[in-house]
Amino acid sequence: xxxxxxxxxxxxxxxxxxxxxxxxxxxxxxxxxxxxxxxxxxxxxxxxxxxxxxxxxxxxxxxxxxxxxxxxxxxxxxxxxxxxxxxxxxxxxxxxxxxxxxxxxxxxxxxxxxxxxxxxxxxxxxxxxxxxxxxxxxxxxxxxxxxxxxxxxxxxxxxxxxxxxxxxx
Ligand code: RP5
Numbered sequence: 001x002x003x004x005x006x007x008x009x010x011x012x013x014x015x016x017x018x019x020x021x022x023x024x025x026x027x028x029x030x031x032x033x034x035x036x037x038x039x040x041x042x043x044x045x046x047x048x049x050x051x052x053x054x055x056x057x058x059x060x061x062x063x064x065x066x067x068x069x070x071x072x073x074x075x076x077x078x079x080x081x082x083x084x085x086x087x088x089x090x091x092x093x094x095x096x097x098x099x100x101x102x103x104x105x106x107x108x109x110x111x112x113x114x115x116x117x118x119x120x121x122x123x124x125x126x127x128x129x130x131x132x133x134x135x136x137x138x139x140x141x142x143x144x145x146x147x148x149x150x151x152x153x154x155x156x157x158x159x160x161x162x163x164x165x166x167x168x169x
Pocket of ligand 1 (some may be wrong): 069
């Protein structure tokens with residue numbers, strides 16, 4: 001698949017169950033990705049080393065999932081002008097609201113695109129990375145259009161199946 005164009009960061013190995021949703025999307029679209037489970041708090045130097053080299057290494061989009069005091073996406077965005085897509089993860093008793101606010105409430109000047117909490121957010125981060133890359137890749141853009149059309153057809157089919165199942169025309 002070639003060199004990674006997207007990196008999926010996460011604050012802990014324990015975030016992979018959620019963040020793997022982003023990897024599935026990228027794999028479906030044939031986009032090569034890297035995965036790094038490194039923490040802004042526990043391994044700040046390793047995060048910085050990776051991000052400082054990312055653009056030269058061919059990375060175009062950074063996806064970063066984190067829970068709790070979720071500083072990872074913001075710390076990454078502080079050190080690169082690559083687009084950073086943050087995924088809040090529910091890993092504390094407050095259900096991800098801590099991570100959502102930490103990721104969404106960035107100070108002006110250092111943007112992080114915040115997705116939804118959890119698996120839907122990770123999936124959408126993958127799709128948004130695809131959309132960003134599709135801006136300069138016609139074949140990828142066509143694939144994204146086809147993905148949306150299939151999704152629409154599936155919903156219409158499921159609606160009809162449900163209506164038939166419960167005795168409606
Ligand atoms: C955050 O703390 C991670 O992103 C993870 O969601 C949370 C808990 O990490 P572990 O204690 O499971 O390593 O930094």
